[in-house]
Amino acid sequence: MKLKEFAREIGLSPTTVSRALSGYPEVNEATRARVMEEAARLGYRPNINAVRLATGRAGAIGVVMTKAGDYQFSEFMSGMADRLSSEDIDILITPMAEHDTGDELQLYRRLAESRRVDAVVIHSPRPRDPRIALLHQLKLPFIVHGRSATEVPHAWLDIDNEGAIKRSTEHLLDLGHRRIALLNGREGLTFTLHRLAGYRAALAERGVAFDPKLVTHGNFTDEIGFRFARTALEQRPRPTAFVAGSMMTALGVYRAARSMNLVIGRDISVIAHDDVFPYLTAENMAPSLSTTRSSIRAAGSRITDLLLQMLSGREASDIGELWPIELILRETSRPAPKDAAE
Amino acid sequence: MKLKEFAREIGLSPTTVSRALSGYPEVNEATRARVMEEAARLGYRPNINAVRLATGRAGAIGVVMTKAGDYQFSEFMSGMADRLSSEDIDILITPMAEHDTGDELQLYRRLAESRRVDAVVIHSPRPRDPRIALLHQLKLPFIVHGRSATEVPHAWLDIDNEGAIKRSTEHLLDLGHRRIALLNGREGLTFTLHRLAGYRAALAERGVAFDPKLVTHGNFTDEIGFRFARTALEQRPRPTAFVAGSMMTALGVYRAARSMNLVIGRDISVIAHDDVFPYLTAENMAPSLSTTRSSIRAAGSRITDLLLQMLSGREASDIGELWPIELILRETSRPAPKDAAE
DNA sequence: TTGAAAGCGGTACCAG
DNA sequence: CTGGTACCGCTTTCAA
Numbered sequence: 071m072k073l074k075e076f077a078r079e080i081g082l083s084p085t086t087v088s089r090a091l092s093g094y095p096e097v098n099e100a101t102r103a104r105v106m107e108e109a110a111r112l113g114y115r116p117n118i119n120a121v122r123l124a125t126g127r128a129g130a131i132g133v134v135m136t137k138a139g140d141y142q143f144s145e146f147m148s149g150m151a152d153r154l155s156s157e158d159i160d161i162l163i164t165p166m167a168e169h170d171t172g173d174e175l176q177l178y179r180r181l182a183e184s185r186r187v188d189a190v191v192i193h194s195p196r197p198r199d200p201r202i203a204l205l206h207q208l209k210l211p212f213i214v215h216g217r218s219a220t221e222v223p224h225a226w227l228d229i230d231n232e233g234a235i236k237r238s239t240e241h242l243l244d245l246g247h248r249r250i251a252l253l254n255g256r257e258g259l260t261f262t263l264h265r266l267a268g269y270r271a272a273l274a275e276r277g278v279a280f281d282p283k284l285v286t287h288g289n290f291t292d293e294i295g296f297r298f299a300r301t302a303l304e305q306r307p308r309p310t311a312f313v314a315g316s317m318m319t320a321l322g323v324y325r326a327a328r329s330m331n332l333v334i335g336r337d338i339s340v341i342a343h344d345d346v347f348p349y350l351t352a353e354n355m356a357p358s359l360s361t362t363r364s365s366i367r368a369a370g371s372r373i374t375d376l377l378l379q380m381l382s383g384r385e386a387s388d389i390g391e392l393w394p395i396e397l398i399l400r401e402t403s404r405p406a407p408k409d410a411a412e
Numbered sequence: 413m414k415l416k417e418f419a420r421e422i423g424l425s426p427t428t429v430s431r432a433l434s435g436y437p438e439v440n441e442a443t444r445a446r447v448m449e450e451a452a453r454l455g456y457r458p459n460i461n462a463v464r465l466a467t468g469r470a471g472a473i474g475v476v477m478t479k480a481g482d483y484q485f486s487e488f489m490s491g492m493a494d495r496l497s498s499e500d501i502d503i504l505i506t507p508m509a510e511h512d513t514g515d516e517l518q519l520y521r522r523l524a525e526s527r528r529v530d531a532v533v534i535h536s537p538r539p540r541d542p543r544i545a546l547l548h549q550l551k552l553p554f555i556v557h558g559r560s561a562t563e564v565p566h567a568w569l570d571i572d573n574e575g576a577i578k579r580s581t582e583h584l585l586d587l588g589h590r591r592i593a594l595l596n597g598r599e600g601l602t603f604t605l606h607r608l609a610g611y612r613a614a615l616a617e618r619g620v621a622f623d624p625k626l627v628t629h630g631n632f633t634d635e636i637g638f639r640f641a642r643t644a645l646e647q648r649p650r651p652t653a654f655v656a657g658s659m660m661t662a663l664g665v666y667r668a669a670r671s672m673n674l675v676i677g678r679d680i681s682v683i684a685h686d687d688v689f690p691y692l693t694a695e696n697m698a699p700s701l702s703t704t705r706s707s708i709r710a711a712g713s714r715i716t717d718l719l720l721q722m723l724s725g726r727e728a729s730d731i732g733e734l735w736p737i738e739l740i741l742r743e744t745s746r747p748a749p750k751d752a753a754e
Numbered sequence: 755t756t757g758a759a760a761g762c763g764g765t766a767c768c769a770g
Numbered sequence: 771c772t773g774g775t776a777c778c779g780c781t782t783t784c785a786a
Contacts, residue, residue, distance in 0.1 A: 072779060083757045088781060098755060118526050119470070120779035122461040123762050129528075130504070135493050141691050143486040151477045151507030160528065162472070163503040165493030183457050186471075186502065291691040318691045321663075325698040349483050349633040349660045356667040414763055425773045430765060440771060462763035465778050 076114040080105065091116065130162040131377060132187030134177060141290075141318070142345050142366050146215075149370025150191075157378065162187050175204055182210040189377045191215055194259050211380050213373055213389065217260050225380060225389035227373050231261045234362040234395035236268035238313050238341040241397060243276045246406035247311040247339060249284065251302045253295060253319045257287040269313065290315055295322020303330055303338075310406045314342035317350055320359055340402040343395075357401035364395050418456040422447065433458065472504040473719060474529030476519060483632075483660070484687050484708050488557075491712020492533075499720065504529050517546055524552040531719045533557055536601050553722050555715055555731065559602050567722060567731035569715050573603045576704040576737035578610035580655050580683040583739065585618045588748035589653040589681060591626065593644045595637060595661045599629040611655065632657055637664020645672055645680075652748045656684035659692055662701055682744040685737075699743035706737050 077084040082105065090097045090105035097105075108114075122129055131150070135143070150161055164181055166174065178201055181187060189211040192201050197219040205212045206222045214226040235252070242250050252269050255262040266285065273280055284302065288294040295314060299322060302309050314320040320342035327338050334340060335357040344352050344361035352359040376389050419426040424447065432439045432447035439447075450456075464471055473492070477485070492503055506523055508516065520543055523529060531553040534543055539561040547554045548564045556568040577594070584592050594611050597604040608627065615622055626644065630636040637656060641664060644651050656662040662684035669680045676682060677699040686694050686703035694701040718731050 073781095074779080084780075085757055085759095085782080086755080089756090092781085096755060101755080113525075115522075115525050117465070117779050118528050119461055119464040119468075120762090121781080123459070123465045123764085124779080124781040126461075126762075128461070135489065140486060141483055141689070143489075144482060147477065147485075147505065151505065155507040161505040161507070163489060163493065163505060165497040165503070180457075183455075184460050186460050289691070291693075292696050293693060296696055321692070322696070325696065328698050347483070349631070350663070351633075351635060354634050354638055354664070354667065356670050415765095416763080426764080427766080427773055427775090428771085431772090434765085436766095438771060443771080459763050462778090463765080465780090466763080466765040468778075 071112060071114045073114075073116065076109070076112060079112065080108045088116075126185075128162075128186050128188045129158065130160045130187045131374065132162045132164055132181055132190040134164050134166055134174075134181070134190070134193075136166050141347075145345065145347060145365075145367045146193075146370035149365075149367035149372075150374045152367070153371045153374035153378075159188075159378075175200055178204055179208065182208040188381055189213070191373060191377070194256075194261075196258055197260050197263065211377065211386065213377050213380070213386075215369065215373055217264075219260070223387035225376060225386040227369060227376065227389075227391045227393070228261070229364045229369070229393045230395050231264040232268035232271070234268065234343060234364075234397070235265040235313060236272045237395070237397050238343075238362055239269050239272035240275070241399075241403060242311045242313070242339060242341065243272060243278065245311075245339065245403065248278055248406070249281075249307060249309040250311045250313060251284040251299070251309040252286070253298060253312060253314045253323070254285060254287045255315050256289060262287060265315070284309055290318050292318050292322040292325070295319030296326050297322070299323040299326030300329070303327070303332065310337070311339040311341075311403075314340060317342055317344055317347065317352065317359070317361075320355070324355070335401045335404050337407055339404050339406070341397070352398070352400060360398060360400045360403035362395045362397050364393060369393070413454060413456045415456075415458065418451070418454060421454065422450045430458075468527070470504075470528050470530045471500060472502045472529045473716065474504045474506055474523055474532040476506050476508055476516075476523070476532070476535075478508050483689075487687065487689060487707075487709045488535075488712035491707075491709035491714075492716045494709070495713045495716040495720075501530075501720075517542055520546055521550065524550040530723055531555070533715060533719070536598075536603075538600055539602050539605065553719065553728065555719050555722070555728075557711065557715055559606075561602070565729035567718060567728040569711060569718065569731075569733045569735070570603075571706045571711070571735045572737050573606040574610035574613070576610065576685060576706075576739070577607040577655060578614045579737070579739050580704055581611050581614035582617070583741075583745060584653045584655070584681060584683065585614060585620065587653075587681065587746065590620055590748070591623075591649060591651040592653045592655060593626040593641070593651040594628070595640055595654060595656045595665070596627060596629045597657050598631060604629060607657070626651055632660050634660050634664040634667070637661030638668045639664070641665040641668030642671070645669070645674065652679070653681040653683075653745075656682060659684055659686055659689065659694065659701070659703075662697070666697070677743045677746050679749055681746050681748070683739070694740070694742065702740060702742045702745035704737045704739050706735060711735070 073084045077087045087105055090102040192212055192214045195214050195216045195218040199218045202218055202220050202224050203222050217226050217228045254265050270280055286298040312323050314323055323340055327334050332338050341360045344363040345366040352361045415426045419429045429447055432444040534554055534556045537556050537558045537560040541560045544560055544562050544566050545564050559568050559570045596607055612622055628640040654665050656665055665682055669676050674680050683702045686705040687708040694703045
């Protein structure tokens with residue numbers, strides 16, 4: 071059923087019906103009530119594409135999906151979905167094709183020009199991220215999940231990566247550890263740099279020398295966690311503690327330690343960052359894993375909320391949230407073994 | 413720039429331009445080439461919402477996202493994205509609100525009536541899944557990821573869950589195991605029933621009695637894997653092998669075994685189903701995990717492909733693919749310990 | 755508070 | 771092979 075038919079059916083003009091259904095103030099309340107009721111009864115629903123053409127709104131928030139599978143992605147999406155379930159807005163996933171890899175900007179440009187989305191979320195920013203300048207220039211509203219040092223004003227939400235890793239490192243130092251390895255994220259990303267900064271700051275404060283051999287960069291996979299931990303543990307003197315970037319890398323560290331007959335929580339301490347997953351929890355690891363934790367799902371929800379605010383007129387430059395991280399001590403953060411103190 | 417302007421600019425009618433750009437056959441090739449070129453030069457792009465209104469096509473494939481986070485989701489999505497990256501079709505995620513939980517059908521009905529998607533993917537079907545009848549009736553093209561016993565004709569793609577679990581179980585029986593525990597999926601879902609059938613069939617063939625205490629149902633989380641394995645391993649005689657529904661439950665089984673000082677691959681065998689994740693791999697577990705494997709990403713890709721075929725006219729009832737599963741033996745499937753043979 | 759009518763930006767039928 | 775034009779279904783001035 072279309073608007074015209076429906077309007078005729080209930081003896082009103084399309085105009086009034088449209089206004090009643092869209093919540094315009096100038097409609098008599100009694101009329102509105104009747105329209106709503108009749109719409110429900112007769113099953114009238116506006117054609118979304120017509121609405122979009124007429125209003126120019128797309129009714130969707132865009133997310134670009136990189137080809138690399140990412141286990142955090144679905145949690146973030148769930149968070150977005152939580153917030154959007156009460157709105158008439160969808161999430162539009164734009165696949166990033168292989169050939170876009172070299173030219174990611176082109177993808178964002180097309181997305182903006184196609185007007186398929188009202189706003190987008192930018193993930194994994196770099197300190198000077200060209201996507202930010204581009205979207206700003208194209209005037210497509212966006213929010214950055216993470217942070218960037220670019221001078222273009224923009225909305226962002228980030229967790230305190232520097233503080234989190236600093237705190238983990240400090241805690242391990244307090245426990246007497248001196249050789250602490252860091253499993254960092256992919257090189258060049260802002261959060262990776264922040265984590266490194268937190269790590270170095272903690273060492274510097276305690277007068278512990280920074281050793282680049284104790285730091286690695288890469289994706290958050292068990293494989294990388296394992297390989298790096300193996301290599302690190304083969305050094306002499308070997309590290310007595312690891313700061314792991316994710317639960318997956320922590321699993322790799324566990325495995326490396328076991329494969330060398332080292333006991334996590336005794337010979338080796340570990341503190342990992344936990345994005346909070348429903349299917350893999352730090353409490354349930356053996357031994358239970360000490361973590362800095364922050365729900366990526368909550369971030370997805372809040373980011374969506376902020377984006378909706380921007381679509382209602384809030385200034386992007388007003389928006390910037392830095393979420394603190396809690397350090398949760400469990401069984402894997404223990405005093406450094408005496409014999410390893412050199 | 414809009415079609416009219418662009419057409420005037422290059423001295424052609426909107427009609428011809430539209431046809432040239434959309435690949436209609438009746439356009440002179442020279443004209444088409446020129447139009448394409450000029451469009452690129454002048455940056456003309458059709459307004460997607462106008463196209464959708466005029467054609468009635470939505471340009472998107474829908475996926476309903478349940479509130480529960482699911483670590484397989486993003487891999488499946490990646491697969492879809494792989495296939496769609498060469499098409500002008502997006503993925504539309506519809507959040508399932510809390511209040512839809514009791515009435516999921518309503519959500520699909522709204523999705524269909526809103527015409528926001530051209531087709532949808534149905535996940536986690538049940539033997540008599542009402543969504544299938546509904547979408548069939550609403551004439552929204554769809555494909556089922558999994559299987560359903562409903563008589564309504566429909567397209568589907570599934571992996572051979574029954575065969576996979578049967579094979580795992582048989583293999584363990586061949587190795588001398590007699591008390592084999594099964595960590596199954598959520599109750600009521602088709603794949604859960606299929607897996608149970610495979611398990612029971614293998615036992616029956618070998619004349620091993622079925623013991624319901626050795627079977628559990630639930631989400632694929634490390635937590636559930638741990639809890640069930642603990643309980644099972646406290647029984648006397650205890651199980652000597654586990655067939656785990658996922659990598660995550662397998663992690664729980666590992667932990668349970670360790671917590672009881674049992675050695676996986678010696679005291680306890682494990683074969684799990686692996687959906688193939690880039691960040692957590694069976695080879696890299698310690699000990700390396702024997703699995704039945706099947707890429708959920710490949711399934712996402714193929715399902716999308718089939719959906720596109722349906723949108724081009726292929727009959728839904730023609731489509732049904734059952735993917736075989738390979739059993740990959742690694743270190744966790746070993747002969748049953750002698751002393752456990754009773 | 756309500757209604758008439760002109761867009762929104764394309765597509766596709768019908769002529770030529 | 772190209773063009774004129776009536777839609778697609780809703781929103782939003784403008785007028786009453």
